Amino acid sequence: MNAPVPVQDLPFRSTSLGRSVRARLQFLKSGSKTYLADQHTPHPFHITRPFSISGDPEGMATLYLQSSAGGLYHDDDHHLSVEVEDRAFAHVTSQASTIIHNSHQSGSRVDVELKVGESSWLEFCPEPAILFPGARLKSTLTAHVHPKSRLLFCDAQLCHDPEGGRATFRELDNTISLSRSDGDVFYIDHALVSGGDWFGATDGHRCAGTFLVYDTDCAARISSALEGCIAGFDASNVYAGQTHLADRSVVVVRLLTSTGAHLTEAMQAIWSAIRVAVTGKVPMPRRK
Template structure:
């Protein structure tokens, strides 16, 4: 006798359609200009043509990352390597946030590898990842830097419940590490949080983010500039704190925010403060 079974009671079965994708961007310097020397961007990665923005450091190339997919789904495994060769200067951002969909009994993975050569300058500033109910994300960012290079990047997540019924993501496993030229790790940041613990860890706030800067020659200057910037935040919207690891030339800002808009505005303010400290010029916002 056949007994009706609701769709909700059926076990989830992976369709094994997860995409394992490896993408690469390489920037080089020619004269005073930085150009995209090599790129491999298979589906769903897509990029704009690099362009220059008035007021940026001389020769800096700005490039937008885009996606032709609707986000990351279960079993998706995306790896992106961004290389900035000696003397090159690049700003890489994303057109929009990346949605992490319900992973069911599986997971999604984002693996970012950054390499900055001698006197290179890389700003890697993607929009936050949006964690939908049921999402399970493993996010790894690894950077290799030279003692004379400049590196700054944003890493942020947003907990989103579109139905408003209190559902949360499953788990976020997030790791950031910095390595020197010899491959030795000198900074590691690791956090694993379950969705049901998110709002307890963030004091009820929807968003969390990290803004990290490596610059051996200007870390103290940058730390001072960021301290002044943080002092201007409304703690009811954005709560932030800074750590300056002088022995490693690393400055880290941690933020929790009540909304994605507040988080984005805070990240842009921090980036702008660094640019002013290093160049004396307020950068033009990247339009999204």
């Protein structure tokens, strides 16, 4: 009887259908409302119509990103630009997690560029990337912020073996950077980890997430609120901590969880705590 061969070790014959895709979204404010002024969303990008949710900051538009593909495959190269112009408010999320499939000898790439104008507010909160066995992902998130803007975004990954074992992805190369509108880069976060090192680096946890907030007015208040939020987590399910970089008006939260459900619940709680710190109101959850 032949021994089974892990899928990530099977011979690979390149029939690359990798897509190099550039998508963009631009939000403007008219009167008291934010609207989607310009969009280019080629396959596999797809979006819903922007809508408002009761209890959100006045005029904030919520938009869901969707995909008409089954995830990211080898040689896929996707770039998304989100621009929120002066005084516009937008919440951008995704309908579901993105599966990163076996990348074989190549890899998948995702680049997200955020631009936040004066007195604008952007929340960019996609669902986690699910790293399948053999996946290789290079991910960059670059944000350009006006000194008088507010930015909140999350970035999360989940190591998953569909066969229920501990097979892992090949490599995750992840970079987050913040720069001011004059081009001055004031925050860089880079992580490079192989699948073989993942469980050692995360102390056995399958899921990892980052929340980052840039807010020159409320960073200290947000940091205090997040201390209380994190203290309320069940330590057996969620391991988390936060840092306030006062000189840069940045607050960063890191968290590790053993399941995707615990990751989703923790990320939702952190987002809600930030909203309460800024607006005094508990936000309505985004239905997925």
